[in-house]
Structure formats: structure tokens, C-alpha cells
Amino acid sequence: MSDTPGFNTLSIHAGAQPDPTTGARATPIYQTTSFVFDDVNHAASLFGLQAFGNIYSRIGNPTCAVMEERIAALEGGTAALAVASGHAAQMNVMHTLMQPGDEFIASNKLYGGSINQFTHAYKNFGWNVKWGDIDDPSTFAAAVTDKTKAIFVESLANPGGVVTDLEAIAKVAKDANVPLIVDSTMATPYLIRPFEHGADIIVHSATKFLAGHGNSIAGAIVDGGTFNWVGDKRYPMLSEPRPEYSGMILAETFGNFAFAIACRVLGLRDLGAALSPFNAFMVSTGMETLALRMQRHCENAQAVAEYLDGHDKVAWVSYPGLPGDRYHNLAKKYCPKGAGAVFTFGLAGGYDAGVSLVSNLKMFSHLANIGDTRSLVIHPASTTHRQLSDEAKVKAGAAPDTVRVSIGIENVEDIIADLDQALAA
Ligand SMILES: Cc1ncc(COP(=O)(O)O)c(C=O)c1O
Known part of the structure; x- marks a missing residue:
């Protein structure tokens, strides 16, 4: 060395x-x-x-x-x-x-x-x-x-x-x-x-x-x-x-x-x-493969965030890699190689749309973890934050419409195709 x-x-x-x-x-x-x-x-x-x-x-x-x-x-x-x-x-x-x-x-x-x-x-x-x-x-x-x-x-x-x-x-x-x-x-x-x-x-x-x-x-x-x-x-x-x-x-x-x-x-x-x-x-x-994986995680997350941002059933996307995002300048300063692989977005259809999206995804795994090679999804309002009042859910970042994803290192077109069919359903 x-x-x-x-x-x-x-x-x-x-x-x-x-x-x-x-x-x-x-x-x-x-x-x-x-x-x-x-x-x-x-x-x-x-x-x-x-x-x-x-x-x-x-x-x-x-x-x-x-x-x-x-x-x-x-x-x-x-x-x-x-x-x-x-x-x-x-x-x-x-x-x-x-x-x-x-x-x-x-x-x-x-x-x-x-x-x-x-x-x-x-x-x-x-x-x-x-x-x-x-x-x-x-x-x-x-x-x-x-x-x-x-x-x-x-x-x-x-x-x-x-x-x-x-x-x-x-x-x-x-x-x-x-x-x-x-x-x-x-x-x-x-x-x-x-x-x-x-x-x-x-x-x-x-x-x-x-x-x-x-x-x-x-x-x-x-x-x-x-x-x-x-x-x-x-x-x-x-x-x-x-x-x-x-x-x-x-x-x-x-x-x-x-x-x-x-x-x-x-x-x-x-x-x-x-x-x-x-x-x-x-x-x-x-x-040993941290750099390779993180690079791919971030590239995929960026592409998925851009796809979701342009989708008419998606009300908002919170990903600092997007130019309009409130944390975009901080992301450019602190993490210029990528804004991470975990982010949230909201569905125009609210709680029911969140539940339906998670049920219709086929390749994403519905579970409570992040940072896997696989793409993961969770709908906090119906799972991890289910016991909270609606007001407390919103405060905790788990509003009824919020979906959290941890984007994996699969081929990005397969990740987007899975989201596409689930949003269409
Ligand atoms: C940011 C962060 N810190 C700490 C923890 C706790 O880690 P562990 O589950 O390994 O105890 C988690 C778990 O999800 C996490 O996401």
C-alpha cells in the first residue's frame, strides 16, 4: 500500500x-x-x-x-x-x-x-x-x-x-x-x-x-x-x-x-x-465493496427520485439530489458524490394510495430496514407509526401519504418499472 x-x-x-x-x-x-x-x-x-x-x-x-x-x-x-x-x-x-x-x-x-x-x-x-x-x-x-x-x-x-x-x-x-x-x-x-x-x-x-x-x-x-x-x-x-x-x-x-x-x-x-x-x-x-455499492445506490436513487418527481400520481418528493429541493445546496456542499439512497415521497391519493402502492410493488421488499442491496419500501402510517395520532404522524414525518424507499443496486430500469406498474395499478 x-x-x-x-x-x-x-x-x-x-x-x-x-x-x-x-x-x-x-x-x-x-x-x-x-x-x-x-x-x-x-x-x-x-x-x-x-x-x-x-x-x-x-x-x-x-x-x-x-x-x-x-x-x-x-x-x-x-x-x-x-x-x-x-x-x-x-x-x-x-x-x-x-x-x-x-x-x-x-x-x-x-x-x-x-x-x-x-x-x-x-x-x-x-x-x-x-x-x-x-x-x-x-x-x-x-x-x-x-x-x-x-x-x-x-x-x-x-x-x-x-x-x-x-x-x-x-x-x-x-x-x-x-x-x-x-x-x-x-x-x-x-x-x-x-x-x-x-x-x-x-x-x-x-x-x-x-x-x-x-x-x-x-x-x-x-x-x-x-x-x-x-x-x-x-x-x-x-x-x-x-x-x-x-x-x-x-x-x-x-x-x-x-x-x-x-x-x-x-x-x-x-x-x-x-x-x-x-x-x-x-x-x-x-x-470491501462500500464505494461501489454507494455509488450505484446514489445513481439509482437520483434516477428514481427524478422519475417520481415527474409522475402525476406523486404529490411531492423529498430528495436532496433534486435541484429544487430545500436541502439541495447542503447536499452539494456535504455529499457531492450523491445524496444517499433513502428518501420519502407522497402520493396524491393519500393513505389508501400508500397502502395500495406497497401492496402492488413486486420487486421492492416491504420491510422495516434500509441500506440493503435490494430495494425496500415501507408505508410508515400503516406500519411503524400506526399507533400515533394523525397529528403526531405528520410531526414524525409519517404523514398518511408518505412512502419511504431505500433504493437498491438492481438495474435502475427494473426499479422504475416496478414503481411504474404499482403506481398504474
Ligand atoms: C440512522 C439510524 N441510526 C441508528 C439505527 C439503529 O440501528 P440498529 O438497528 O443497528 O440498532 C438505525 C436503524 O434503522 C438508523 O436508521
């Missing part, structure tokens, strides 16, 4: 070498719970964090390490951590930053599951979420108090169509001296690299485009190495002596990858949401 390998090269090679024992070229799946120590001193140094190495697969595993190094390299971070799911990544990050009574500010445009997690589950830990309007960064600034510990946004927001002005939000975070956490699931590092725009921590649901084939639940945390935790009493997990590690202060010992270490040796150790080596293998393998 050259000294500065390109994105495609890193996607394939970062973190991986031929297996030193067998010569296996593909990364072996180290399906083991534990690792034999050289001797008693070796074991003691691993447990005391004086040496890096494998102890127990809840805390680290060589197959997971390949995925970790690869995503850290692609995002331009100092270190990464593989975890059991996207939600586990968010949970682990907040566990590392927050104490009971603390607050964080989150964008009002997020994946619905994250809104649930932040609103309900986090209450049990005494962590309070406040909401900022993603279209108005001043609302984030107005929500800052002396209890604020972080700001959380998605780079491209699920269910699609929203491009976040990362630099504007990063300025608010910097002024408040708190880390900016960016969920970059929908963008992947192929489209947007949030550390280049002021993020401090990135989380992924690797379940989606990173793994890319709709077959594995996985998550990742990437440390940008940009936030200085040393001596900052607001973040005691990082800045105070750890009794179980002989009084070690993680921020001082591990410098610009202390956050990733804390998420591993405190978060994974105690919360336990470790990724299985098999799923790490699936994600690393998926990442």
Missing part, C-alpha cells in the same frame, strides 16, 4: 493481513470466547491495561478488530469500537459521557428508534434529552445549559431527505465545549466524513450500508480524537482515576483515543453489547 492509500484500498485492506498462522487471506472468524495468556504476568498486564491484547470476546476479538480498524481508517478517526447494533453504539457512547441528571441536545430529525431510545430508555438512567430544530442551529445553542454534555445529530437524517449543516452545529458544540456526536449511518464515510466538518464522535448502525446486504445487525463507534477530556470534571469516566484500573486516568493514559478505550473497557465490559465475530466478518466483507 502507498503511504496515503485511497478510500477503495482502505475499504479492502485496512485492518486485515493474511492470517499469520494459516496464511488464510480472508479474515478468519475467531469464534472463541477467550484467549490463552502467555503467563501470569501477561494476564496481569492485560487486565491492568498495561498491554494491548485479547482477553475475552465481550471486550475485544481479532475479527471485530479488523472491522474496527477499517471503519476508523475510512472515517479518519483515531480508533473505533465494534458493538452489537446501532442502538448499542448510541447507548455505549452516552454511558461514557453522561451522569444521572445530565442533558444532551438531539436533532428533531432522527431515526424513530433513536427518538424512542432517547425519550424513554434514557430516562431510566436519569439522562435528559432536549430537542433542537435541525433547520435552525440557534435552537441548539438556546438549549445549552451547564448540564449539557453532548450534541447528537444524523448527517443524512432517516427517513431521508434531510442534510444536516454539520459545520453550523459543530460551531454550537464548540462554543458550548461539548462533543458533537454524528450518526452517519445513512451517509457512510463514502458520502460524508463528519470529522472533516467538526464532529468529535461518529456512530453507525453498521446493519445498514456498511454491512450492506440486509443480513447482520451491527454497530460502530469511531473516536475522532479531537475532544480534550483531560482534567474535565464533567466527564468523570474519562477524567477521574479508575479504581478498578489502579487509579489510571483514561484521558491521560490514552490521549487521543481515550474515548474509544473508555467505550471498550467500561462500556463493553459493563453493558455487554459485544458484536459477534461472525457479524464483524459480515460487516468487514461488506465494507
Whole structure:
């Protein structure tokens, strides 16, 4: 490899070498719970964090390490951590930053599951979420108090169509001296690299485009190495002596990858949401083709959005790749290679038309996921958001007429033909 390998090269090679024992070229799946120590001193140094190495697969595993190094390299971070799911990544990050009574500010445009997690589950830990309007960064600034510990946004927001002005939000975070956490699931590092725009921590649901084939639940945390935790009493997990590690202060010992270490040796150790080596293998393998897939996903999504925009049964299309879209300029700035593959549109016939479209599609799969090679569709009002009042549905971006698609990498003419026959029906 050259000294500065390109994105495609890193996607394939970062973190991986031929297996030193067998010569296996593909990364072996180290399906083991534990690792034999050289001797008693070796074991003691691993447990005391004086040496890096494998102890127990809840805390680290060589197959997971390949995925970790690869995503850290692609995002331009100092270190990464593989975890059991996207939600586990968010949970682990907040566990590392927050104490009971603390607050964080989150964008009002997020994946619905994250809104649930932040609103309900986090209450049990005494962590309070406040909401900022993603279209108005001043609302984030107005929500800052002396209890604020972080700001959380998605780079491209699920269910699609929203491009976040990362630099504007990063300025608010910097002024408040708190880390900016960016969920970059929908963008992947192929489209947007949030550390280049002021993020401090990135989380992924690797379940989606990173793994890319709709077959594995996985998550990742990437440390940008940009936030200085040393001596900052607001973040005691990082800045105070750890009794179980002989009084070690993680921020001082591990410098610009202390956050990733804390998420591993405190978060994974105690919360336990470790990724299985098999799923790490699936994600690393998926990442080898990330650029090719994302390029095709975006080309297809652009063509499908243009087709829908010109269809007389379609009332509106929310895709930032369309020139008239309200996020088009932000898309040109933050993701010039493409505006992602997940977006929403509305049917002139409202709720009934949405149900009918989903029922009549033949190649699209009707399910609750995004970021598969296959094209996917869901009608939120009759499924994921069914229990909400009509008003709440609209607020959550799930109005009765709204359809969400995740455009796959099939031949685009087949995707459009399927939509065409379903709209005609
Ligand atoms: C943007 C985003 N973040 C996080 C998650 C949660 O990820 P997981 O299902 O892997 O826990 C999802 C899931 O759809 C998502 O779309």
C-alpha cells in the first residue's frame, strides 16, 4: 500500500493481513470466547491495561478488530469500537459521557428508534434529552445549559431527505465545549466524513450500508480524537482515576483515543453489547465493496427520485439530489458524490394510495430496514407509526401519504418499472 492509500484500498485492506498462522487471506472468524495468556504476568498486564491484547470476546476479538480498524481508517478517526447494533453504539457512547441528571441536545430529525431510545430508555438512567430544530442551529445553542454534555445529530437524517449543516452545529458544540456526536449511518464515510466538518464522535448502525446486504445487525463507534477530556470534571469516566484500573486516568493514559478505550473497557465490559465475530466478518466483507455499492445506490436513487418527481400520481418528493429541493445546496456542499439512497415521497391519493402502492410493488421488499442491496419500501402510517395520532404522524414525518424507499443496486430500469406498474395499478 502507498503511504496515503485511497478510500477503495482502505475499504479492502485496512485492518486485515493474511492470517499469520494459516496464511488464510480472508479474515478468519475467531469464534472463541477467550484467549490463552502467555503467563501470569501477561494476564496481569492485560487486565491492568498495561498491554494491548485479547482477553475475552465481550471486550475485544481479532475479527471485530479488523472491522474496527477499517471503519476508523475510512472515517479518519483515531480508533473505533465494534458493538452489537446501532442502538448499542448510541447507548455505549452516552454511558461514557453522561451522569444521572445530565442533558444532551438531539436533532428533531432522527431515526424513530433513536427518538424512542432517547425519550424513554434514557430516562431510566436519569439522562435528559432536549430537542433542537435541525433547520435552525440557534435552537441548539438556546438549549445549552451547564448540564449539557453532548450534541447528537444524523448527517443524512432517516427517513431521508434531510442534510444536516454539520459545520453550523459543530460551531454550537464548540462554543458550548461539548462533543458533537454524528450518526452517519445513512451517509457512510463514502458520502460524508463528519470529522472533516467538526464532529468529535461518529456512530453507525453498521446493519445498514456498511454491512450492506440486509443480513447482520451491527454497530460502530469511531473516536475522532479531537475532544480534550483531560482534567474535565464533567466527564468523570474519562477524567477521574479508575479504581478498578489502579487509579489510571483514561484521558491521560490514552490521549487521543481515550474515548474509544473508555467505550471498550467500561462500556463493553459493563453493558455487554459485544458484536459477534461472525457479524464483524459480515460487516468487514461488506465494507470491501462500500464505494461501489454507494455509488450505484446514489445513481439509482437520483434516477428514481427524478422519475417520481415527474409522475402525476406523486404529490411531492423529498430528495436532496433534486435541484429544487430545500436541502439541495447542503447536499452539494456535504455529499457531492450523491445524496444517499433513502428518501420519502407522497402520493396524491393519500393513505389508501400508500397502502395500495406497497401492496402492488413486486420487486421492492416491504420491510422495516434500509441500506440493503435490494430495494425496500415501507408505508410508515400503516406500519411503524400506526399507533400515533394523525397529528403526531405528520410531526414524525409519517404523514398518511408518505412512502419511504431505500433504493437498491438492481438495474435502475427494473426499479422504475416496478414503481411504474404499482403506481398504474
Ligand atoms: C440512522 C439510524 N441510526 C441508528 C439505527 C439503529 O440501528 P440498529 O438497528 O443497528 O440498532 C438505525 C436503524 O434503522 C438508523 O436508521
